[in-house]
Amino acid sequence: MIDITLKDGTVKSYEPGITVLEVAKDISPGLAKVTLAGELNGNLVDICQPISEDSTLNLLKFEDEGGKHAFWHTGSHLLAQAVKRLYPQALLAIGPAIDRGFYYDIDMDVIVTPEIMEKIEKEMAKIVKEGFVIERSEMSRSDALAKVTKEGEIYKEELIENLPEDAIISFYTQGEFSDLCAGPHISDLKSIKAIKLMSLAGAYWHGDEKNKMLQRIYGITFPKKSQLTDYLELLEEAKKRDHRKLGKELDLFSLHEEGPGFPFFHPKGMIIRNELENFWREEHQRRGYEEIRTPMMLNSELWKRSGHWDHYKENMYFTEIDDCEYAIKPMNCPGGMLIYKRKGHSYRDLPLRMGELGSVHRHELHGALHGLMRVRNFTQDDAHIFMTPDQIKEEVIKVIDLADDVYKIFGFTYRVELSTKPENSIGSDEDWETATDALRDALVTKGIDYRLNPGDGAFYGPKIDFHLEDSLGRTWQCGTIQLDFQMPELFDLNYIGSDGEKHRPAIIHRTILGSIERFFGILIEHFGGKFPVWLAPIQVIVIPVADVHHDFAQSVANELKEIGVRASCDYRDEKLGYRIRDAQMQKIPYMLVVGDKEAEGGDLALRMRDTGDTGLISLDDLKEKLIEKIKTKSLTLD
RNA sequence: GCUGAUGUGGCUCAAUUGGCAGAGCAGCUGAUUUGUAAUCAGCAGGUUAACGGUUCAAGUCCGUUCAUCAGCUCCA
CATH class of the missing domain: 3.10.20.30 (Beta-grasp domain)
Incomplete structure (x- = not known):
């Protein structure tokens, strides 16, 4: 037993x-x-x-991650089976389950159109009805190779050849279809009750742009029909939170053909940006950071020295001044190095934390641009920490704590990744190892769960990244902590130690918000446009019932403005209901309706964004409430 | 950059097989003086992303470019 x-x-x-x-x-x-x-x-x-x-x-x-995974993996096999029935000449590459459903990469001459997707979807449903069970079988390497070679499946052939020597090679078979796969799968196609092919995209074989582009079909399946309906509804809801849509509706920012990837910020958007930046400055001053500002353009010689010329040139913009080549900065670090070098430093000055809200320009590929999330001009909330080697761990931990504190204010959950040495990098393996160990050590000390992201570090050093989610669950890198031993060498930075000798400092490059633009985008989607009071462009709107109440409304608004509240009045000649609707759609947190009763009695009729009419409140109580909400950066209104 | 899709007033969307570019909202003018999510009427607003082609006739068909969207690649 x-x-x-x-x-x-x-x-x-x-x-x-x-x-x-x-x-x-x-x-x-x-x-x-x-x-x-x-x-x-x-x-x-x-x-x-x-x-x-x-x-x-x-x-x-199905509710468990692993269960979903098996269910969706089978969905991808079902998709492949349908495609093979309709287009026997199609070659299958890979078809994994992903966070939301699955995809299959397929090499076929026929260009998949929405009509063809519909046809495939129908075929999938038909196959399910045929009621196949799914069987696993194992094969020797040579038998497996013989099988896929005979079928002409060249991608499978390559996959098998790349499997480690001792790998168990398994196939999963359903009816006439069988596919190389490690599994696991569900055992019966009949439990698939709802199928939806979602979208179509090109994808390079092995993710390498030198390889052939395959057609990737995305789909999702569910054990219950209602789950598909719910899922599609969820996607609809997410679309309403899209920062591009809300940015338009709330008049926060815009993008124009005249400057793709170069966002324009409107007055209301600027209020939020400025609040964010004020908050950022307070947090950093409190934690011993100084603020600097470095030029937008610097001589190309500098970028050659920093390594950007060799490792980042494709992403940079260039221009000429007096016959000399200049680069528009894609990063703030070289400028920061020059400020460090302006004078000698003692070990007593370290750690030296220099922050910069630095506007950088990067030539992102046209197809990669995405609202405020990926742009070509953005402001990094950058900082460089110059320190002695034995200060590294403590400083990394301080940055981790800072990031955690800042994200908490907004109620964000985040994911942490540790990225290691990329192919195109500078510095010795030994330096990389030391730096990577230091970052890992800090994460372990803090007890933080992290995902390893091999080969994804910056060209000058490894990094810890903080990823936040958008409304569709796509994650975006925001905060980053990069440890760098290379810039100090390249710029010959030093400090005088207690021994009176010159020593090399180490550098942390870090951001917390990442880019103000991207963070703003995440923020809009996170709150669905319903910003907490401290960020709301208009915090209180006073709505007079009729013309005769305008003066009173004005006096209320003025009293609020006195204490620093962003209050305004809606004097438009429209019915009350209309102006309330408008304020609701603008997602203004507090509305004050003032008429005869308020003008006489003193108390004000308060309406809140989420809860509607909440009855009367005295002006003094309201002021106190507003001050409290703003000061504490409260996420709630009442 | 690559694959696929899309592009019509400020916004959201119409316009049969190619046959006179239209509506709602927003804007302006006037009436209305309003008590918790849309008062009524009138006016104005367009070289249908740009350029080229086919045609008696192009928003519609073809080509090129640009932008946007979903991904790939890349990255804050």
Whole structure:
């Protein structure tokens, strides 16, 4: 007998060879029905997987990440099967499950159109009705190769050839279709009750732009029809939060053909930007940062020295002044180096934290531009920390804490990544190792979960990145902490140590918000345009009932302006309902309706963005509430 | 840059097989003086992204360019 430890800690004894599904059945037939895959000793497995030794087992349903994964992975096989039926000459590349559904990369001459997608979708539904079960089989390397070669599946051939020597090569078969796959998969196509092919895109084989571009079809499937409806609704809701849409509706910013990737900020958008920057300055002053500003354009010689010329030239804009070549800065660091070098430094000055809200220009590919999230001109909330080697860990931790504090203010959750040495980099392997270890060490000390992102560091050093989510769940890098031993060498930076000798400082390059533009975009989507009071462009709008109340409305607004509240009056000759609707759509947090009653009685009728009419409040109480909400950067209105 | 899609007043969208570019909102003018999500009427607003082509006739068909959208690649 073997002992199987379940997720809740209970231990059950079974005959060796019992399958995951049989364990589920033993617990309850209902559970068996919804179990899609298993997590056996930490590995994802099929439900038909026999268990031969003492194990821990977690039964995975659609609600579990692993269950979804198996379900969607099978969705991708179903998609491939349908495509192969309709277009037998199509060659299959890869078809993984992703966070929301799955895709399959396919090489075929026929260009997939929306009509063809519909046809494929119908074929998928038909296949489901045919009721195939899915079977796993293992093959030797040579048999597997022979199989895919015979089928002419050149991409599969390459995949197999690249598998490690000791890899178990498995195929999953459903009806006439079988595909190379590590699994796990669900066991029965019939549990797929809803299918939707979502979109179409080109994707390079192996993600390398030198390779052929394949057609990638994205889709999603669900065990219940209602889940698809709910999902599509969720996407509709997310569209309403899109910062590009809200930016227009709330008149915050705009983009024009005359300057693709160069955003224009409108008066209301500037209020939010300025509030963000004020907040940023306060936080940084408190934590011992000084602020600097470096020029937008600098001589190309500087960029040659910094390594940008060799490693970043494709992303830079150039111009000429008096026959000399100049570059528009894509990063703030070289300018910061010059400021450090302007005078000698003692170890007593370190760590030296120099912040800069620096506007940088980068030539991003035309197809990569995306609202405020990816632009060609943005303001980094940059800072360079010059320090002695033994200050590194403490400084990295301080930046991590700063980022956490700042994100908390907005109620963001974030993901952390550690990126290591890229191919196109400068500096010795030893330096890279030291730097990477230092960052990892700081993360471990803070007990932060992070994802490793090999080869994705900056050209001068490894980095810790902070990723925030947009309304569709796409993540964007915002904060970053990059450790750099190279710039100090290239710029011959030094400080005088307690021994009276010259020493090399190390540098942290870091941002917290990342780019003000991107952060603003995330902020808009995060709040759905309903900004907390401290950020709202208009915090209070006073709406007089009729003309005779204009003076009173004005006096109320003035009193609020006195204490620094952004208050305005809506004097338009429109009905009350119209002006309230307008204020609601502008997502103004507080509305004050003033008429005869208020002018006589003193108390004011307050309406809040989310809760509607909330009754009367005295002007003094209102002032106190506003001051409190703004000062504490409260995320709520009442 | 690559793949696919899209581009019509400030915004949201109409316009049969190629056959007189239209509506709502916003704007302006006037009436209306309003009590918690749209008062009524009138006026104005367009070289249909740009350029070229086919045609008696192009918003519609073809080509080129630009921009936008979904991805790929890249990245804050």
